[in-house]
Amino acid sequence: MKYIYLINKAGINGPINQSIGLDHSTGGGHLIFNSEGSKFAQISWKGQIQLCDFDRCSGQITSFTAIQPEGAGPFPLVLTSCAFSNERFLYVCKQQPSTSGNMI
Numbered sequence: 001m002k003y004i005y006l007i008n009k010a011g012i013n014g015p016i017n018q019s020i021g022l023d024h025s026t027g028g029g030h031l032i033f034n035s036e037g038s039k040f041a042q043i044s045w046k047g048q049i050q051l052c053d054f055d056r057c058s059g060q061i062t063s064f065t066a067i068q069p070e071g072a073g074p075f076p077l078v079l080t081s082c083a084f085s086n087e088r089f090l091y092v093c094k095q096q097p098s099t100s101g102n103m104i
Helices: none
Strands: 002-008 011-018 031-035 037-046 048-054 058-067 079-087 088-094
Touching: 002 079, 031 079, 037 079, 048 088
Parallel strands: none
Antiparallel strands: 002 011, 031 037, 037 048, 048 058, 079 088
């Protein structure tokens, strides 16, 4: 479920509920709009990646593409951030496992 607030000259309207796209179960991730505001990418800590088309005037998600669903297990693939480049590429960063060793 997505909760949408439309902000315009008349004020703040909403929330409007919209059921489209994938829900994620982690409560964390990253969402970023492209520079035109017509698309956004959403990632989750459990590896989910989706790309959505967005109507800035209505505040509605008009379509979505599931690139990768959430993985199984507690946190198999922790995705931390994403960014658009030249309106053509989407870059996604993942957390690397930490390692430790004896420094002596």
